[in-house]
Amino acid sequence: MAKMGYVALALVAIFCIVHVQGLSDDVEAAWEQFQAHHPSSTKSHTDAAKRKGNFVKTHEMIQQHNKNKNAAYQLEHNDFSVMDDEEKKRYTGAKAPSGSRFLIADNLDASMRQLPTSLDYRTNACLAPVKNQGSCGSCWAFTAIAPLEFAQCNKTKTSVVLSEQQLVDCDPNDGGCNGGWYTNAWSYLMGGSAKQSAYSYTAVKGTCKFSTSTIGSTVATYGSVASKSPSSMQAALVRYGPLSVAITVINSFYSYKSGVYTDVACDNLGVNHGVVVVGYGNLSGIDYWIVRNSWGAGWGSSGYILIQRGVNKCSIESYPAAIASVV
Structure with missing residues (x-):
């Protein structure tokens, strides 16, 4: 029984790693695409890490919202995706x-x-x-x-x-x-x-x-x-x-x-x-x-x-x- 428990835990851990990796790959692909279409919003800035962090938060919000089949409106990335609240x-x-x-x-x-x-x-x-x-x-x-x-x-x-x-x-x-x-x-x-x-x-x-x-x-x-x-x-x-x-x-x-x-x-x-x-x-x-x-x-x-x-x-x-x- 103990062995079965360890196997189950291992499978759950593997699933979580794969799932997180999938999300990471999705964000990276979206980030690359965003930079290609919005170069003035990204490449000219020295605070690249901060802007990418803002993008990741926005991306998660957009993905979560657009998955809702009952939503009356849709969201997308634009120049605001990399801005913080003050900007x-x-x-x-x-x-x-x-x-x-x-x-x-x-x-x-x-x-x-x-x-x-x-x-x-x-x-x-x-x-x-x-x-x-x-x-x-x-x-x-x-x-x-x-x-x-x-x-x-x-x-x-x-x-x-x-x-x-x-x-x-x-x-x-x-x-x-x-x-x-x-x-x-x-x-x-x-x-x-x-x-x-x-x-x-x-x-x-x-x-x-x-x-x-x-x-x-x-x-x-x-x-x-x-x-x-x-x-x-x-x-x-x-x-x-x-x-x-x-x-x-x-x-x-x-x-x-x-x-x-x-x-x-x-x-x-x-x-x-x-x-x-x-x-x-x-x-x-x-x-x-x-x-x-x-x-x-x-x-x-x-x-x-x-x-x-x-x-x-x-x-x-x-x-x-x-x-x-x-x-």
Whole structure:
């Protein structure tokens, strides 16, 4: 009996060694592949061991999640896979202000009675291509500019691309790469928003170079949409176009690939990132918002993510706001 026990223990030990070796081989293969496809994220850094360690943690998270057949969304490796938490934070930057907010309420009730079952502005000629904020906490600026570009184009029927860098350099209400808020930015942009061609993005705060001769649009009126009211957000999307919102970004969000994002870990936490809602729909029975991010077209689904709608997922329905009119 003792011999049988030893044999059983030996077999278990061998199985564990083989299993661990298999996992190790899988990680090594994934790491080699990642380095080949993301050379700027790996080879140019002296802290290679640390970055590989970050990759291994991310890889384990992705593998564990994607094995779940009931998962509504899938994860993948991207440039964030080798970053630590402090590096990732530089790609967010929403800082919610305290105090009351002006509420847009005109005619939204009427719009609610005739809401389309789905809406998607991603292919609308007035929505500029997805941009990339880089490692500057300026998401708030990108969240402010996209709806303004849309509103201006919608009024004049001519597309326009505006400057986030002007906000980073010049807006006294916000903190440049240290964070800010989209309605604060709109308050400043009542003095005019420069065209991007005249004021290009650098991802660092510099000296303000704004000139009124470069204005491409000017905010006239803006306000908040009712908080935690998905139908009000839908009505505002129909009436005004893309909405600025704030969300809570956690680790799984950085690795999003496809599907409807439903991670419960982001709920009931403070918001830290500004994004833009550009539509809504339903996938496999799950209602979603179509959300435009500012991490480039290589992230997520061509720069977009679908986030569960109607449950205030990641606080997305807490701080919606819209530009009502432009000059």
